[in-house]
Amino acid sequence: MVLLLTVIFLALIALEVPKLVQGKMWRELAVYSALMFLGMFLSYAKVLRIKIPNPDEWIRHLYKPLSEAVFHYLTGK
Amino acid sequence: MLEGGRISNRQLIFLMLFTVLGTANMFLPALAAEHAKQDAWLSPFFSMLEGLWVVFIITELGRRFPGKTLIEYLRLITGPVLGTGLGCLFIFWMIHTNAIIIREFAELIVTTMMPETPIIIFLATITFTAALLVRAGLEVMGRTAEFLSPIFLGTFVLIPLLVGEIMKPENLLPILEKGIKPVIAGGLAPGGWFGEVALLGMLLPYLREPHKGRQAVALAVGVITVNLSVTGFAVTAVFGPEPNLMFPFLTLAQNIRVAEFLERIESLILVVWVAGVAVKIAVFYYAAVLATAQLTGVKDYRCVVTPIGVILTVLAIIIYDNIMELVNFVARIWPFYGPTFEWVIPALLLVVAIVTRKKSPPPPEDPDPERNVGTH
Amino acid sequence: MVRRLVVINMLITLIIMSAVTGCWSRREIETLAIVSGVGVDLVEVDGKRMYRFTAQVVKPGQLAGGEAAGGRGGGGVQKPYLVSSTLGKTIWEAERNFTTQTSRKMFLSHTEVVVIGEKLAREGIQPVLEFIQRKHDFRETTLLLVAMGPADTTLMAAAGLEKVTARDISDMVVNTRRASVSFPLVTREAISMLQSSGSQAILPRVIHIPYGHKGVPTGLRLNGAAVFKKDKLVGWLTPEETRGWMWVTKRVVSGVVPIPVPGKPGENRISTEISRATASITPSIKNGRLVIKVKINEEGGVGEIPAPGLDPTEPEVVQQMEQFLAEAIRREVLAALRRAQEEYRSDIFGFGDTVHRAYPKVWKKMEKRWNEEFFPNLEVRVEVEASIRRVGMSGKALSPK
Numbered sequence: 001m002v003l004l005l006t007v008i009f010l011a012l013i014a015l016e017v018p019k020l021v022q023g024k025m026w027r028e029l030a031v032y033s034a035l036m037f038l039g040m041f042l043s044y045a046k047v048l049r050i051k052i053p054n055p056d057e058w059i060r061h062l063y064k065p066l067s068e069a070v071f072h073y074l075t076g077k
Numbered sequence: 078m079l080e081g082g083r084i085s086n087r088q089l090i091f092l093m094l095f096t097v098l099g100t101a102n103m104f105l106p107a108l109a110a111e112h113a114k115q116d117a118w119l120s121p122f123f124s125m126l127e128g129l130w131v132v133f134i135i136t137e138l139g140r141r142f143p144g145k146t147l148i149e150y151l152r153l154i155t156g157p158v159l160g161t162g163l164g165c166l167f168i169f170w171m172i173h174t175n176a177i178i179i180r181e182f183a184e185l186i187v188t189t190m191m192p193e194t195p196i197i198i199f200l201a202t203i204t205f206t207a208a209l210l211v212r213a214g215l216e217v218m219g220r221t222a223e224f225l226s227p228i229f230l231g232t233f234v235l236i237p238l239l240v241g242e243i244m245k246p247e248n249l250l251p252i253l254e255k256g257i258k259p260v261i262a263g264g265l266a267p268g269g270w271f272g273e274v275a276l277l278g279m280l281l282p283y284l285r286e287p288h289k290g291r292q293a294v295a296l297a298v299g300v301i302t303v304n305l306s307v308t309g310f311a312v313t314a315v316f317g318p319e320p321n322l323m324f325p326f327l328t329l330a331q332n333i334r335v336a337e338f339l340e341r342i343e344s345l346i347l348v349v350w351v352a353g354v355a356v357k358i359a360v361f362y363y364a365a366v367l368a369t370a371q372l373t374g375v376k377d378y379r380c381v382v383t384p385i386g387v388i389l390t391v392l393a394i395i396i397y398d399n400i401m402e403l404v405n406f407v408a409r410i411w412p413f414y415g416p417t418f419e420w421v422i423p424a425l426l427l428v429v430a431i432v433t434r435k436k437s438p439p440p441p442e443d444p445d446p447e448r449n450v451g452t453h
Numbered sequence: 454m455v456r457r458l459v460v461i462n463m464l465i466t467l468i469i470m471s472a473v474t475g476c477w478s479r480r481e482i483e484t485l486a487i488v489s490g491v492g493v494d495l496v497e498v499d500g501k502r503m504y505r506f507t508a509q510v511v512k513p514g515q516l517a518g519g520e521a522a523g524g525r526g527g528g529g530v531q532k533p534y535l536v537s538s539t540l541g542k543t544i545w546e547a548e549r550n551f552t553t554q555t556s557r558k559m560f561l562s563h564t565e566v567v568v569i570g571e572k573l574a575r576e577g578i579q580p581v582l583e584f585i586q587r588k589h590d591f592r593e594t595t596l597l598l599v600a601m602g603p604a605d606t607t608l609m610a611a612a613g614l615e616k617v618t619a620r621d622i623s624d625m626v627v628n629t630r631r632a633s634v635s636f637p638l639v640t641r642e643a644i645s646m647l648q649s650s651g652s653q654a655i656l657p658r659v660i661h662i663p664y665g666h667k668g669v670p671t672g673l674r675l676n677g678a679a680v681f682k683k684d685k686l687v688g689w690l691t692p693e694e695t696r697g698w699m700w701v702t703k704r705v706v707s708g709v710v711p712i713p714v715p716g717k718p719g720e721n722r723i724s725t726e727i728s729r730a731t732a733s734i735t736p737s738i739k740n741g742r743l744v745i746k747v748k749i750n751e752e753g754g755v756g757e758i759p760a761p762g763l764d765p766t767e768p769e770v771v772q773q774m775e776q777f778l779a780e781a782i783r784r785e786v787l788a789a790l791r792r793a794q795e796e797y798r799s800d801i802f803g804f805g806d807t808v809h810r811a812y813p814k815v816w817k818k819m820e821k822r823w824n825e826e827f828f829p830n831l832e833v834r835v836e837v838e839a840s841i842r843r844v845g846m847s848g849k850a851l852s853p854k
Contacts, residue, residue, distance in 0.1 A: 011465050012383055015458075020380060028380040031373045039387030046395055055173065056396035060410050067409045074262035075112055189589050243641075250810035317645040322586075331592050332641055340594065341562070 086293040088219030093297040099357025106325040113263030115318035118309035123264030128271030128298040136291035147278035171365035176392035210359035237311035244314035265412035272419030279364040486557035490619025492604030494570035506547035507605040565623040570604035574686035593641040599679035633708035634692035651805025654681040697789030715773035724756040761852030778839035
């Protein structure tokens with residue numbers, strides 16, 4: 001699984017990065033690398049079963065009181 | 078200019094139709110019926126108000142800042158530091174929401190059709206399809222939507238007609254048994270869906286006639302309302318006030334049996350639906366890509382398509398452990414989380430812009446004579 | 454540069470090809486056991502409650518060439534289907550245990566009928582309906598039946614005119630509408646009956662008569678109905694009572710109603726055929742009392758008159774026949790009502806639903822005690838209007854001289 005993932009990522013990078021380097025688009029390359037690094041980090045963490053913070057959970061906690069209050073008012077449940 | 082393409086208002090209508098309906102018609106009937114019971118068909122009309130409100134806010138902002146996208150005027154209004162922060166939040170919202178949509182799509186396919194296939198296959202393939210659309214640019218997306226919409230809308234009009242035989246309209250009575258509150262509760266989740274037309278904020282500058290954008294999207298909201306209401310009507314009339322189904326629309330299609338030969342057509346419907354979802358995902362994807370490009374100031378947005386695609390796919394897996402969490406989020410949290418970015422923040426922006434009298438001059442005259450900005 | 458790009462492209466193509474070609478969940482037709490009928494029973498094995506899942510699997514090869522190959526050869530004629538039963542603690546486990554008996558994977562999407570055994574029905578059909586609704590390959594258009602006795606023998610009954618028993622049953626369900634003593638009921642309808650507090654479930658009944666007894670023909674019989682309370686079978690309706698229920702719920706399509714001969718009381722009966730029937734149920738509250746009015750309109754034609762010389766075109770005769778016909782229909786309806794109200798206390802007619810629609814506030818108070826208190830003592834006024842439209846090819850009844 002890790003191997004397959006690595007192959008896919010390498011292929012994606014090999015396909016896009018040379019073009020950016022050749023065009024001397026350094027700003028683009030920086031953005032690309034930062035985002036790609038984030039994506040790769042999350043992917044490997046998932047595959048290797050490393051616990052990563054889940055933003056969705058924060059959002060759930062953040063909105064839960066509001067949601068409960070509104071639905072309680074509207075449906076009585 | 079990051080995006081050189083222009084879309085017509087008709088294409089915008091279709092893009093917005095897909096943006097909302099893409100997943101709405103599969104998931105919403107169940108969410109509306111949960112609270113509104115036999116009045117589920119009334120709920121979309123409350124959601125429509127939210128949709129129109131979003132259209133009003135976004136187009137009003139668009140009028141004050143012609144030729145600029147949400148991310149661009151965000152920084153004009155709140156300054157570079159706060160503007161960039163809010164911009165990052167918006168990008169996160171777009172990517173997160175898109176991950177939810179992708180997950181919804183994949184969960185539906187896995188539940189109804191191919192339970193043995195690992196979900197990652199569907200997540201990755203649909204993201205890949207959407208990535209191709211995004212790379213091709215806004216014009217291609219517009220034309221795709223234009224091309225697909227007759228089939229898509231046709232299918233979703235045809236199904237309620239084909240089940241006409243087994244409908245029991247008396248299932249809809251009594252109307253408003255428990256008052257109006259449950260109907261509004263049933264309209265909350267669809268409201269969050271309607272609000273997705275807020276992505277208009279990213280597309281408005283690329284319209285051929287931006288000043289007519291408001292009419293176009295309002296029309297799209299109207300069509301969506303009618304579609305969802307008809308679907309809700311059909312589901313209640315066929316399954317009764319408590320359908321208790323995960324995907325009522327699909328089960329509805331399973332129940333079609335016309336003249337002993339036209340049956341088992343739900344697979345065909347899924348084919349059409351997958352195409353629609355691909356456009357929906359592409360619109361969100363495009364908005365996120367464009368926003369990222371504008372925020373970071375790169376010259377070509379195509380360089381962020383792949384990394385964002387990777388993030389989308391992996392986020393779609395990690396945000397939920399199971400379909401129950403997903404449904405719970407969509408039913409309980411989304412009705413508030415979505416509108417925060419759809420109209421609460423934009424409305425605040427509008428207020429700030431009005432108070433501080435911030436406006437941007439109309440952009441320089443475009444060589445393309447078809448494009449009329451600043452006539453209002 | 455270009456060559457490197459080609460290599461990378463090919464690499465990507467390879468990866469995609471390996472991942473996308475064919476799907477995971479593909480199923481080739483030669484590896485499938487296409488199920489056309491399912492029977493679910495509750496049995497006791499070594500003192501343990503087990504579900505017995507019976508599947509009737511079609512053998513496509515036999516189905517096509519069956520008649521040509523077998524038949525005259527005498528002996529060794531293979532049936533074009535296989536009936537196999539498996540046990541499990543849950544229905545799904547029993548279904549999956551099918552793999553311990555056969556070489557192919559069960560394919561349930563084309564299941565036409567699901568037969569529920571009597572014992573299971575008495576214990577509750579919730580597990581069966583839940584299983585059908587939740588499992589993705591069952592369709593809600595699958596017909597449901599309750600067997601009087603175990604379900605597996607029903608599916609093992611020899612097929613009649615069709616090649617597979619399940620097909621036979623599903624076609625019979627449609628065909629019996631012409632007699633209106635049984636009715637087609639798909640899973641979707643059963644589920645919505647079960648979920649509504651204002652109506653109770655009723656399912657068609659199938660009987661398998663393996664041996665001849667006192668002139669009763671053997672084979673499968675489709676008549677009568679199983680009455681449920683919540684999800685538990687409480688009793689049966691006779692064919693006449695079933696039609697009584699069908700009049701009220703607008704399910705009568707056609708059928709023959711025998712009526713007495715005008716002016717000549719006795720055993721002889723005139724046959725009338727139902728050509729059209731409608732009904733309306735209106736609840737009303739008068740002086741604080743809930744009254745249900747059932748109005749049935751029927752149109753029919755005369756088919757046989759065993760009274761020599763009787764002229765069915767005479768106005769008085771017609772009038773009297775119409776009166777008798779209305780009376781006969783009323784009797785069927787009242788018989789069904791009595792059974793449901795007094796014996797089973799189960800609102801199979803859905804009167805509760807009509808009250809819910811017309812008087813939501815009143816219903817709120819009644820809902821909890823409807824089947825126990827209100828429905829058994831409900832005043833139901835049955836009005837039948839029958840009209841005879843035609844008398845067939847002949848005039849006066851044939852009179853031998």
